[in-house]
Amino acid sequence: FKEIKRPLFFKKEDGKRRAVIKVGAGAKMSYLAKHAARYSLTGIERLVGIPGSLGGAIIMNAGAEGTEIGPILRSVTRITRNGEIETLKREDLSFQYRKTIFPNEPGIIIEAEIELEEGDRSEIMTTMDRHLSRRAQTQPLTIPNSGSIFKNPEGDAAGRIIESIGLKGYSIGKAGVSIRHANFIVNKGGATAKDVTQLIKHIQKEVKEKTSIDLQTEIVIIGE
């Protein structure tokens, strides 16, 4: 479930070398990006800092700095509700901001193939390093959090908007808007789900009142 196979290289009509990697859905995105880099494969290096599995990244159409997982998929294999194994091609799926739409009912992703292009290994490594150090500087990675809370509105950044209305550091219970990045809510120790959801609602209300912008959540809230 976590296996990452060696890339299979081929040449396209344009003469460029590309490769397909078969990956178990449980493989970590960081391992996958580093594995691809070892073979000088470009296209996934900007996703190295996304915590989580390939399966989760596919469901969420995870992305960073203009790269999303959707376009680099070649196929996705799932177990359907009635126990059948089906393989969908990229063309069978459609991708939205942080959401992949499947043509039929939900299933459990077991593996996927990603297709990448051959690039310059040192450039790929430099991009990964730059990306990881930027995250470490701008995100509260040492305090428990669930990543970006809100989707970025078209042409703007949710963090910038929240900061602009003075909510950086604002807390409800033990949940607080991160001082480091206002689109992150951190657990300052013992925060409840209620603290977090109330804080989310408060931010949405304040942002709407002060800027007329409707912030939509990027995180998926389960339960009441």
Ligand SMILES: Cc1cc2nc3c(=O)[nH]c(=O)nc-3n(C[C@H](O)[C@H](O)[C@H](O)COP(=O)(O)OP(=O)(O)OC[C@H]3O[C@@H](n4cnc5c(N)ncnc54)[C@H](O)[C@@H]3O)c2cc1C
């Ligand atoms: C510090 C931090 C930074 C983050 N930065 C980013 C970022 O830059 N970009 C970004 O897009 N996200 C980011 N995230 C959010 C999160 O890491 C991604 O959405 C990630 O892709 C989720 O993967 P996961 O394996 O944790 O999935 P989960 O969060 O466990 O699951 C996500 C969804 O996918 C479903 N799912 C998971 N695996 C499978 C499977 N095998 N088959 C079917 N359904 C499945 C789950 O049921 C759930 O609905 C960040 C989170 C944190 C905490």
